[in-house]
Amino acid sequence: MTLEDVKRTDSGPALMLANEAVVRGALEAGVKVVAFYPGSPTSEILDRFGEVLEHFGDFKMQISANEKVALETVAGASMAGQRSFTSMKSVGMNVASDSMFSIGYTGLNAGCVCLIADDPYAHSSQSEQDGRYFGEAAYVPMIEPATAQEALDMTKWAFEVSEKHKTLVIMRTTTRVNHQRGMVNLGTLNRTPFKRNKWADVKGQYFTVGSVARALKAKLLKKNEAIKRDFEKTHFNKVVPGGGNVGILTAGVCFLHVMEAMQNLDIALPVFKLGTLFPLPEKKLADFIRSLSTLIVVEELSPYLETRIAALAQRVNPKLNIVGKRSGFFSEMLEYNVPIVEKVLAEVVDKKISIDYDAVLKKAQKLKEILPERPPIFCPGCPHRGTLWAFRQALQQLRIRDKIVFNNDIGCYSMAFLPPNEFSDSMLAMGASLGISAGMEMSLEDKVIAMVGDSTLYHAALPGIVNLIHHNSNVTLFVLDNSVTAMTGQQFNPNSPFDAGGTPARKINMEKLFEGLGADKIVIIDPYETRDCIGPIKDAIESDGFSVIISRRECALYGDREKKKRGEKIIPGENVKETCRVIYACVKEFYCPAIVIDESDAKMVIQQDLCDGCLECREVCPVDAPRHMEVKK
């Protein structure tokens, strides 16, 4: 198994997820301090480090409150002479970037690497943000791997670049690299015991403002020139030789789509596979494009490479025909695959595509017409299902459904946007619901309601809450306290008595926090006692000032694992058909995937292997038809 491959000390082949190869690469490079806030598609990096923390016992790890804290933590460790690593999703860098820009100026000491993972197609993100601009904007070198092997090799190389040039190095990936499993040749692992340094032995100056900043900027520009010279020479910027005067420029997973598409078309065009996004190896690129008549640029999202290569071509080959997004061949939308690339290559070199992909898709579309959608929903046993049901009931009973605005936030509960709840007036970014609420509260006649999870609360919601209370705002905040950062895989957060790898940590006392801040009303509800939640929710919404509804029940997936550890069994529910009066409250308003209809009598049936036994459906049922199965002793 791959966890064993992360741990083994010898070199050799292994089948590994690229995220795991990154962990292995960092360990091989002698990483000593790691810190993360989880985020798809990078969460497995945090998880694997946590799983091997105790085994190695020679590096320090924290699950940070947010990505900015995580980046600052590893930067601090680097200043203190320890090799350090963090990773974050695309939008995580938005949070971290305030410090990242300054770190660019001050530079660092020991090797320090930050992975950022973009998510073309927005599989699990709020946007298709293109993070490639961060490197150039902050004068921080940025590299990009294509395979699991490169993920390992480039992680190790990034530590060397970082330490040589005393700079942060950003490794940019995309979802299809992070979640790609492939063959990896491991290097040997020579770990050394963790040792604290003395500041006097490692110290440097990491301070930037005014005249210091101006001096640092001048140095930074020189540093960038030196890095560029190294990047001109690295084998991670390589040309795959081919014939003819049509060439391809690509990077990351698109390189793999290109190579497979060329195999399908039985062609071999010269390909520049770029490994360094900033600084670009301009001399090497100039040599590549000088003799070409056409350059096909294959990159997902923005025309980052296309714009830069077009500028370069103005100098070295003004007649170069560039096939990319601006010429309409490729889209700035979504992610690419072999068919997308193959079609463009076939058109440019006038070859027939290997199969008629459009016909395949069209036929599939027709065959799938009978297929019902499977929309994302809350898991069986999810406490959010109960909270949102009670919230809706409260609004109905108060007759204010059309007199409120509901600002949602980032977490599993973002799905309140989807049926059966279908409400959420805004949902932007971690903790944004509070600031948005401040503006709306000043501007609207309506009652303003916001919602955050426990992890989002500590990640970025606190300043927004302080702001609302300070300004005597009339806002109700739901805090969905499910013990963990559920959506990314149930990692611990400041609301947990544990840190990475299950090491003890201090749980922040949420009620005292809100008391201390001066919240006007704090109510605590249990979403499994779903009906009983309605009253307190109504009270909180109707009260003046800043009211907080803490809905407390652990994430079902996390809770199930904990139950299993304790040897407890899940007792599933059953619908008592004699009691059931086919009101379908459980179906219409609740959307639990364990619930189906028996076509013979049209009554509800609970699929026992899916049921979590929460009995929230009994709470929703006007006649209490569902109950726990009898347990055979």
Add this chain to the structure above:
Amino acid sequence: MSKRGKTFNIMFAGVGGQGLMLLSAILGKAAVDSGLKAMTGEQHGLSQRQGSIYVHFRIGEPISPLIPYGKADMMIAMEASEALRYVEYLKEGGVVIMSSRIMPSVTETKSVALDKEKKTKYLTVDDIATKLKQVTDKIVLLDSLELAIKAGNARTENSVLIGATVACEDFPIPAEEVRKAVLALVPPKTIDANSRAFDLGRDAGSACLG
């Protein structure tokens, strides 16, 4: 195998919580232990149960992590409707190994429940098989739960499905390597049941494809 005789593509499909990642890990181990190269494009991320999930699994000389449309030599579906959801990846005449289990989505349940005339019915395995037959006639439909119970443990459905893969004559991994990988990665207490489940799946697969 594809025309070049180099890469064998398998599309795994199922529903979150069914153990698709374990299934993919088992075949990955079997491929590597047989000296074959493997590559996957996996869907992780939002950890909700009961969502539609897939793994692109490629053995041989794959380059991209994603199988191109129409080029999957095999589809392994742990839930029948999910086989149809990813049918654009299946090649004409490819092998489909699918469980007869259907987990209706909540929206489908709602439309069945709320139809006063009770004419709206759940999608059936036959409906799905009829559609798939327009792409291939090599469909191995397994009552994986029944076979798993027959093997002595209802939770060995995945071993039933994976057993059926080796009945496919083009399948590049030797049957014994697949079995070894299954037994190495399942909980130790369930090895006997999983071994029987594997055999039942293989026999059922041979009966369909032979």
